[in-house]
Amino acid sequence: MNHAPSFAPTVSATPIGRWLQALRGALVLMLLCGVLYPLLTVAISGVLFPRQSTGSLIERDGTVIGSALVGQPFKAPGYFHGRPSAAGYDPFGVSGSNLASSNPALRERARASSSEIAAANAVEPAAIPVDLIAASGSGIDPHISPEAAELQIDRVAAARGLPRAAIAALVAAHVESPVLGVLGQPRVNVLRLNLALADLGVEAGVTP
């Protein structure tokens, strides 16, 4: 045990000394774990991943339209619609519905969504993909399933006065596949799809 000279004389001989030592320990560890570690990653991320670090924002004509990672509400028939949200797509109020499958309130909400979607797209309820009537966990899910996008093609094409094939091609181009064929589900980012649609509309001179 030849380590003795390398350490400051311990102050822990008395009860108060032991508490002071615990305080020293707590402050030192807080500095290391709560300040140095996170701020080092902030500095590195700022250099390596500047776009992701501030929230993957999407700009259009100089204004921030939204984030690629945050869903938005869409009501106009000329836009693709996202999933029901328990948070009204407010990222500060993110939330799921937390309704149990046995809760009658969930059945009521689903019935309303189902009939609304069936009417707007002129389809039978049995044709509606389930993600369109199920609220997401976050309340800001940016995606829908490819089937849920396909269901809406006719409605969007009619509202915009564009050929169905043009819209279908746009949807197909926006389908993201599982990574490496295994990870995650096929999906469509609703905001990105609608931005592409809006660009199409402007060129064609059609306002939604």
Add this chain to the structure above:
Amino acid sequence: MNEVLLIYAVALLLAWPLGLYLATIYSPRPTALDRLFGPVEWVLYRAIGVDPLAPMHWKAYGKALLKLHVVLALLVLVILMQQGRLPLNPDGIAGMSWDLALHTTASFITNTNQQHYSGQAQLSYFAHLVAIVSLQVITPAAGIAALVAILRTAFARREASALTTDGAVSVGNFHADLVRAIVRLMLPVAFITALLLAWQGVPNTLEGAQTATPLDPSAELAEQRIPVGPVAPMVAIKQVGTNGGGWYGPNSSVPLENPTPVSNVVETVAIVLIPMALVFMAGYLTGRRRLTLLVMGVMLSMSVVLTGINIWSENQPNASFAGLAAEGPNLEGKEVRFGATATALWGSFTTQTSNGSVNGMHDSFNPLGGAATLMDMFINATFGGVGVGLINFLLFLLLAVFLGSLMVGRSPEVYGRALEAKEIKLICIALLIQPLLILGLTATAVAIPGLAQNSNPGFHGLSQVLYEYTSAFANNGSGFEGLGDDTPWWNISCALALILGRFIPILAPLALAAHLAGKRVAPTTSGSLAVETPTFAVLTLGVILMFALLSFFPVLALGPFAEFLSLAS
């Protein structure tokens, strides 16, 4: 299904070498990494003012652990209540109420991370980093310290126990065990994970919330404020340290906290990585590789069965959607990019390890999926929390030795050391407080009108209350989040469950280990009970299922099972 197999395989393949590395951290031999980490640790020991080589009696070890936690708790309590006046608060967030701050402190000091608040709206960046992130690094490291002390004292294959200066059994040095876990394990693993997540899109900035103008004006959301912040380092450590408390309220279901299928795999593997690695470490550290085989075998069997039930359940349709949409998996409370299977897998891993993060809402799981996560938390030793999960398992193992020996008429002993009345008492204290506290508090909350604040009617309402206390005592932190849990009753009663659920299962086994180590080692004979055998593994599994599940079977029948049957009819 391939995704599930892939994640199990990747986790096990990473955990094995990590376990070997962990064993070198805690072996007395010098290693190649001492040059890198040694100077950092030396600075820390100097700054704290401790001697990392001094042997400690179990009481001194336990006191050092408790004192550090008490001081950290007081500092965190002050930060949470005063965050409005502290720096790094770009979104102008006010201090917490005393009872919410008390619950939050108790929750994070115990490695639980049960949240009765929503981080993006109720915590400043300062509070997130200095109060929350530092506890998310320190508390799992304390769990590892306790585990290592117990393993080296009571389970290691060696001639004689180390002694303190006054001749008692030494369990090691708390400061050295803690600092090594932080410097050589938690921070490096969290650092790599944080950068992977930042690359995938998790925000990492000190800027305040971003403001966007949504595309469709007819949807009547004129402005969308998007909360960001130094999210990535927090999400990283909450996953690797079985913490679970996220930046945003709905945790890793929020795309800002878990943006892509790739980030989801990183975060899912991170949940089980260190708990699995500690099982591998145990074998190398004690010189008993077959112990690792026994423990991993039993843990994996429980994991696979309960995960399987959960995945099957969540791929069934949600009963409320019958006839209203095409038949598909239960997507209520789940995200499209993950789907039902990856969400159920996460839900199982997070409850098997006492992590408590979620990537979908457990409240909206089908009844049997919810039941599977509850059973994971009753067992709380399928991998378990960092450090403490394996400690829990070892308690069940000792109990199985005791029962097995009595069944075949031998005197109970483990690795040559006799298990006697005092050891069995300590085991029973650590194990029996769980049903007493969870069932007692659940009964109280549902019996007194106005306390429970459950948001779903019927059988599920009982499940919500049961889940909250189970999660608190298991130091898990997930919830059936519809529960209105930010009330003084919930904050204070959960704080009680949190603290008892953390420190009794650490201190009682530590005392037990030191007591066992003080005994004479009897030579192994043909009459000794062979522990590292398949037969004994089955017995251990049986003891775990009997203790952890039978105590709760009646309440499971009243909650999730009744809900399942009522929906099936």
